[in-house]
Amino acid sequence: MAQDDANVIDQPEVMTPRMVTIEIAGKKVDVPEGITVVKAMWYAGMDVVRGVGCLGGFCGACATYYRTKDDPKVRTCLACQMAVQDGMSFTMMPPFPARKATYELQKLQDPKQDLFNLYPEAPLCRNCNACTEACPQKIDVREGVWKAVFGDFKSVSEMFMDCVMCGMCTPVCIADIAPNLVALYVSRAQGAHFSEKPVGLDVRIKEIQDGQYNEEWDKVLKMSEKQLAEHCATVK
Amino acid sequence: MDIHALQQIVHKTRDARRKQTIPKFAPTERDQLIHKYHPDFRASAYRPIKFGPNEGDKTVMELAALLEGDSSIQDHADLTAHYTCDVLVIGGGGAGCAAALHAHGAGAKTILATKLRLGDSNSVMAQGGMQISVAPEDSPVTHFIDTLKGGHMENDHALLKTMVEDGPSIAKWLLELGVLFDRQADGNLHVKKGGGSSKPRLLTCSDYTGLEIMRVLKDEVINQKIQLLEFAAAIELLSDEAGNCTGAIFKDLDNQRHVVVAAKCVILATGGIGRLHIQGFPTSNHYGATGDGLCLSYRMGAKLAHIDTFQYHPSGAVYPEQLIGQLVTEGIRSEGGHLVNATGERFVNELDTRDVVSSSIIRECEEGRGIRTMSGRVGVWLDTPLLDAEHGPGTVEKHFPAMMLQFERFGIDISKDPVLIYPTLHYQNGGVKIDTNSETNVKNLFVAGEASGGLHGRNRLMGNSLLDLMVYGKRSGLTAAGRVASMKQGQLTLKHLQRFRAEAKKHGNVSGVISPMILPAYTRKVN
Ligand SMILES: Cc1cc2nc3c(=O)[nH]c(=O)nc-3n(C[C@H](O)[C@H](O)[C@H](O)COP(=O)(O)OP(=O)(O)OC[C@H]3O[C@@H](n4cnc5c(N)ncnc54)[C@H](O)[C@@H]3O)c2cc1C
Ligand code: SF4
Ligand code: SF4
Ligand code: FES
Numbered sequence A: 001m002a003q004d005d006a007n008v009i010d011q012p013e014v015m016t017p018r019m020v021t022i023e024i025a026g027k028k029v030d031v032p033e034g035i036t037v038v039k040a041m042w043y044a045g046m047d048v049v050r051g052v053g054c055l056g057g058f059c060g061a062c063a064t065y066y067r068t069k070d071d072p073k074v075r076t077c078l079a080c081q082m083a084v085q086d087g088m089s090f091t092m093m094p095p096f097p098a099r100k101a102t103y104e105l106q107k108l109q110d111p112k113q114d115l116f117n118l119y120p121e122a123p124l125c126r127n128c129n130a131c132t133e134a135c136p137q138k139i140d141v142r143e144g145v146w147k148a149v150f151g152d153f154k155s156v157s158e159m160f161m162d163c164v165m166c167g168m169c170t171p172v173c174i175a176d177i178a179p180n181l182v183a184l185y186v187s188r189a190q191g192a193h194f195s196e197k198p199v200g201l202d203v204r205i206k207e208i209q210d211g212q213y214n215e216e217w218d219k220v221l222k223m224s225e226k227q228l229a230e231h232c233a234t235v236k
Numbered sequence B: 001m002d003i004h005a006l007q008q009i010v011h012k013t014r015d016a017r018r019k020q021t022i023p024k025f026a027p028t029e030r031d032q033l034i035h036k037y038h039p040d041f042r043a044s045a046y047r048p049i050k051f052g053p054n055e056g057d058k059t060v061m062e063l064a065a066l067l068e069g070d071s072s073i074q075d076h077a078d079l080t081a082h083y084t085c086d087v088l089v090i091g092g093g094g095a096g097c098a099a100a101l102h103a104h105g106a107g108a109k110t111i112l113a114t115k116l117r118l119g120d121s122n123s124v125m126a127q128g129g130m131q132i133s134v135a136p137e138d139s140p141v142t143h144f145i146d147t148l149k150g151g152h153m154e155n156d157h158a159l160l161k162t163m164v165e166d167g168p169s170i171a172k173w174l175l176e177l178g179v180l181f182d183r184q185a186d187g188n189l190h191v192k193k194g195g196g197s198s199k200p201r202l203l204t205c206s207d208y209t210g211l212e213i214m215r216v217l218k219d220e221v222i223n224q225k226i227q228l229l230e231f232a233a234a235i236e237l238l239s240d241e242a243g244n245c246t247g248a249i250f251k252d253l254d255n256q257r258h259v260v261v262a263a264k265c266v267i268l269a270t271g272g273i274g275r276l277h278i279q280g281f282p283t284s285n286h287y288g289a290t291g292d293g294l295c296l297s298y299r300m301g302a303k304l305a306h307i308d309t310f311q312y313h314p315s316g317a318v319y320p321e322q323l324i325g326q327l328v329t330e331g332i333r334s335e336g337g338h339l340v341n342a343t344g345e346r347f348v349n350e351l352d353t354r355d356v357v358s359s360s361i362i363r364e365c366e367e368g369r370g371i372r373t374m375s376g377r378v379g380v381w382l383d384t385p386l387l388d389a390e391h392g393p394g395t396v397e398k399h400f401p402a403m404m405l406q407f408e409r410f411g412i413d414i415s416k417d418p419v420l421i422y423p424t425l426h427y428q429n430g431g432v433k434i435d436t437n438s439e440t441n442v443k444n445l446f447v448a449g450e451a452s453g454g455l456h457g458r459n460r461l462m463g464n465s466l467l468d469l470m471v472y473g474k475r476s477g478l479t480a481a482g483r484v485a486s487m488k489q490g491q492l493t494l495k496h497l498q499r500f501r502a503e504a505k506k507h508g509n510v511s512g513v514i515s516p517m518i519l520p521a522y523t524r525k526v527n
Helices: A037-043 A111-118 A130-134 A141-149 A153-162 A179-193 A199-209 A214-222 A225-234 B003-018 B027-037 B061-067 B094-105 B140-150 B157-176 B209-223 B292-300 B354-366 B385-391 B395-399 B401-408 B464-484 B495-506
Strands: A019-024 A027-032 A063-067 A075-078 A089-092 B046-048 B058-060 B083-090 B110-113 B227-229 B232-239 B245-252 B258-268 B310-317 B338-340 B371-373 B378-383 B419-428 B431-433 B445-447
Touching (some): A019 A037, A027 A037, A111 A179, A130 A141, A141 A153, A153 A179, A153 B401, A179 B157, A179 B209, A199 B157, A214 B157, A225 B140, B003 B338, B003 B378, B046 B061, B058 B061, B061 B292, B083 B094, B083 B245, B083 B464, B094 B209, B094 B258, B094 B464, B157 B464, B209 B464, B232 B258, B232 B292, B232 B495, B258 B292, B258 B464, B292 B431, B292 B445, B292 B495, B310 B354, B338 B354, B354 B378, B354 B419, B385 B395, B395 B401, B445 B464
Parallel strands (some): B083 B110, B258 B445
Antiparallel strands (some): A019 A027, A063 A089, B046 B058, B232 B245, B245 B258, B310 B419, B371 B378, B378 B419
């Protein structure tokens, strides 16, 4: 494999990493700098079952609190997406017993009003902004809660598209609101009740039901392997 | 050299490249390329399976060992049921949720058991979108043809026809559940063009399609009060005297106890195999993608299809180290992103099928036109800033927020700098052979989603998996639920396992591993 050495990335962080000392749930361990928090736990010999899901930053299973050296501020991250630095301490967030309302979405008569029956705590937001600060996906959670309460379901559904349901916005809420669950309800209601019906989709479903493609199917499915290959080549 | 210095060539050649069109390979060229460079054709990575329903068929070493592996259940294990239900769904990804919702909706007493939490799966990560022929210029037949071409003509026609025809009604179901697909100004569904497709056909929810669908399906599973068993890993199936499937044994990962579930029908929706790291490849898959469903079904006597072919997604991240193997969505290429080698040249039509694009990236790297990192990895550039240049500043940020955030966490702005990529193990093209009701050759054993096989032929087309999950999740759920009313719960025995063990013994018990794997062994042995 002839490789021109001019094409090598040799920045320090991809060269052999140095070891750093971090704290995992109060225990000091030495791990290579820059690996993810989840990998650091594996490196330290811990079996991880709860706390890992997708390993890609999408499922929210790895919600974690962390603090960097000498900084009093405790922050949040997704452990599978966070690189460790020297002196960092972290602890995974245990499952939080937030209350999820259950509902028959399609049967709701007035979803904007129903919000207050399903989540009566939602309008009690005290504007502390702790939820926004806790969100590893950088969603303006507080703003979202207000928008939900004021019935701007469309904005909420757009703002929370990034929500990985990690739940980190919930334990911090002084009004016992679970903002992500409120937003999930609101987003679903927006989709099911307040979005335009796509006309083209119904047309296509009807075409299929009416057998409009049957003739073409017959033709295609009766072809020999060779004919089919030739036919495929003409579709570009 | 500094990464920024190496990236200069991408910036410098951008304008010239924008004027180029790279033709797709002619069929013979394409076949030559794939045969020479695609990992599926590395003969030394393969061996024949020694016994069982696919005796003599070749697959990768990693999988062969697991398929021939032994069960952790003893012959005389206590099989008293802890739970009894009509339909047992195993796996909490897209296929499992769709199956459970439909089975429950049709009146069956349903249990959904899954290895991690509900929704921790490959499904949440799907970014690129879902193929459904909704555009006026498109049709189910065209969808069928495109998929056949992508699958090298080896797709099961009946499965494929069913999927493309059920597609539009699946879109409607998801919309009714509140899934927020992107729209055009006139309210119709917005469709994007995906690699290997002749028409724009990808339905998207920003670049969070899988996450959005899964948020909604999970919520609905909970709303419907479907019984959930989380952190329950299926480790063996159960059969009656006639060899029909009658339930499963789980390991509770919190306390290591065995949990026996009796069911009239079982739907396996356990997903893919990325975490087997076939041929040493990194993977885009979730933690639990260890091919468990294949092993469980194989021991029951279910036949597998196309298990010699895997999809290596062209664009897995190579840099930074923390993101190795993670996907850089194909959407970037759909929107016109170029692949660029170390000399600043394009080398493939970026919208060709995944096997072709991956093979050509491997070719560039093996022939010395790759960019190497000091940790020994190699890759080529994906010109992400081109999207802003082409469609206006802010395009990358607007269309790929998930991608932006992922790299931003490591100080990389992908709208300004190209990313380094190399193929990553992504998808199991084959799996357990099913019919159009999603049932296997073992009666009352259904398999849905990535764990099933036949539909995608030798190469799945982008966006077809999400549709596959919904269509066959639904079909398995409805067929199973439709059957249980007139059925009695069968006996719970391990007859199939005794048969399997006898065969393994005849072949010298060579595998030496216990399967299924459940979770990959990433924990370092610390003395
Ligand atoms: C990063 C990424 C991006 C993708 N993007 C797209 C895309 O844009 N479009 C598209 O169409 N496809 C895409 N795919 C492919 C698609 O997402 C997957 O093929 C699909 O989600 C598989 O769904 P599934 O329900 O079959 O399996 P999964 O979603 O993986 O779910 C399987 C479930 O079964 C559980 N399980 C596994 N073993 C056991 C066991 N022994 N016992 C109990 N439970 C078990 C798992 O934990 C998991 O919950 C992508 C895949 C990945 C990884
Ligand atoms: S809104 Fe809440 S649940 Fe969603 S990502 Fe932010 S912190 Fe996590
Ligand atoms: S944490 Fe609770 S009270 Fe504070 S802003 Fe957020 S929702 Fe309101
Ligand atoms: S494991 Fe899924 S977000 Fe980290």
